Amino acid sequence: MDETIEVERAAVAAIPVGHPDRAVHLTRLGNALQARFKHNGNPEALFEAIEVGRAAVATTPDDHPDRAARDGVPPSGVAAIIAKVQVVDQMQIIDRRD
Known part of the structure; x- marks a missing residue:
């Protein structure tokens, strides 16, 4: 997983802004980071x-066929993960009150 993240970060850094492949690598990087969160629970x-x-x-043009998949629909499981993070944040707030 760490290797995938580093490879995709390097790909994003090497691909100029505006290049059609940049969004593909950003999406892959985002998916790998989401997997990292699921694995270790680090909200960062x-x-x-x-x-x-x-x-x-x-970076995805409005008329691109993949735009709908990237826009307005959270990646798989992100909504549930966000809810988990909110619960953890609330627990931390409660812990700080003690």
Whole structure:
């Protein structure tokens, strides 16, 4: 998983903004970061996955056939993960009150 993330980060860095393949690699990077979050529960990976996903949408032309898949539909499981993070955040707030 770590190797996939590094490879996709390198691909995104090497592909110029505006290139049609950039969104594909951003999407792959976002999926790998989401998998990392599912594996270790680190919310930073989820936050980065969301940011990368937004960048993938932003680089996909409005008339592109993959636009609908990237825009408006959260990646698989992200909604459930966000709910989990919110519960963890609430638990941390409760812990801080003690």
